Amino acid sequence: MRVEHMAETWSESGPEVVLHQVRLRATQPGPKVVLCANVHGDETVGTGAVLLLIEILKSTLMRGTVTVFPSINPRGLLERTRPFGANGQDLNRVFPGDDSGTPASRYVAWVWQRIKAASPTAVLDLHADSYDAVPYVIVDRPVSHSGQAKTRISEQMAAIAGATGAVVLHDYAERDYVRFGLDRSLAGACVNRLGVPALTLECGPRGALAPAAERQTAQTVLRVLAHLGCVAEQPAAAPVSAGPWRRRSGPRVRHEGLLRPLVRPGVEYSRGVVLARIRALSGEILEELRAAHPGLLVAWANESWIRPGQSVATVASRE
Numbered sequence: 290m291r292v293e294h295m296a297e298t299w300s301e302s303g304p305e306v307v308l309h310q311v312r313l314r315a316t317q318p319g320p321k322v323v324l325c326a327n328v329h330g331d332e333t334v335g336t337g338a339v340l341l342l343i344e345i346l347k348s349t350l351m352r353g354t355v356t357v358f359p360s361i362n363p364r365g366l367l368e369r370t371r372p373f374g375a376n377g378q379d380l381n382r383v384f385p386g387d388d389s390g391t392p393a394s395r396y397v398a399w400v401w402q403r404i405k406a407a408s409p410t411a412v413l414d415l416h417a418d419s420y421d422a423v424p425y426v427i428v429d430r431p432v433s434h435s436g437q438a439k440t441r442i443s444e445q446m447a448a449i450a451g452a453t454g455a456v457v458l459h460d461y462a463e464r465d466y467v468r469f470g471l472d473r474s475l476a477g478a479c480v481n482r483l484g485v486p487a488l489t490l491e492c493g494p495r496g497a498l499a500p501a502a503e504r505q506t507a508q509t510v511l512r513v514l515a516h517l518g519c520v521a522e523q524p525a526a527a528p529v530s531a532g533p534w535r536r537r538s539g540p541r542v543r544h545e546g547l548l549r550p551l552v553r554p555g556v557e558y559s560r561g562v563v564l565a566r567i568r569a570l571s572g573e574i575l576e577e578l579r580a581a582h583p584g585l586l587v588a589w590a591n592e593s594w595i596r597p598g599q600s601v602a603t604v605a606s607r608e
């Protein structure tokens with residue numbers, strides 16, 4: 290087993306950004322897995338989880354190479370912001386970057402070279418959703434592929450997603466997927482530009498390093514590494530509602546007010562069920578949010594005071 294650590298500096302605009310990379314190489318060759326975390330600067334559970342994984346893998350990695358980027362967005366981490374600094378762009382919508390684009394896009398192009406240099410055979414990008422969510426993986430749409438190549442990468446992604454033991458959500462339908470720029474997410478670009486199976490894992494709350502979510506994320510990654518033959522078999526996850534599910538936005542509110550969720554994440558519901566209520570500070574119920582379709586509650590909004598037009602949850606419906 291060999292462990293290498295690299296820290297490289299990007300200092301083209303504003304304060305310096307130091308990108309850390311840790312590579313663990315087993316003596317036996319095998320898959321090359323890349324683990325990315327904290328592309329959204331306020332989502333730190335993945336960072337904690339990969340640091341935990343580095344320690345675990347030092348004694349358990351049997352085959353292959355695992356390259357870890359503990360923070361893809363050190364500027365956002367420092368400034369506690371989702372994007373690339375307070376006024377920056379969402380890095381997860383500008384992959385693979387552009388050398389002549391915005392600062393965020395130029396930075397991403399620089400990061401992209403480093404991800405590519407790891408010659409990944411699989412990529413996991415670790416995110417966090419909200420304080421009240423089930424762990425889930427998002428399977429990208431291979432929109433740039435067709436025919437056999439599309440079938441092959443879809444099957445590879447389905448197998449890895451299944452190995453996580455988390456709820457598996459397929460991303461928005463193809464038209465919305467492209468319209469929302471999701472083919473330019475880190476995982477979306479790996480799938481669509483590199484033809485490498487990649488998944489986004491959403492686990493734990495934003496803005497804090499919740500130890501239980503950190504361990505759960507690490508265990509989820511270990512199950513994928515076991516599936517790929519890099520580590521020994523891992524304990525199975527607790528059963529979850531079998532899909533296939535498609536990610537969709539939950540109901541949007543008309544009034545601002547306090548969100549009172551009524552359905553637990555991980556629970557399936559039927560059409561017309563009241564999912565949540567919005568209350569005024571007087572206590573008056575301003576709105577009841579009913580399910581427009583049967584589905585699965587995935588995550589409640591990370592905020593308690595909801596603004597008009599805001600979606601209150603991530604939900605899923607059957608593919």
Ligand SMILES: [Zn+2]
Nearest residue numbers: 329332416417
């Ligand atoms: Zn995120």
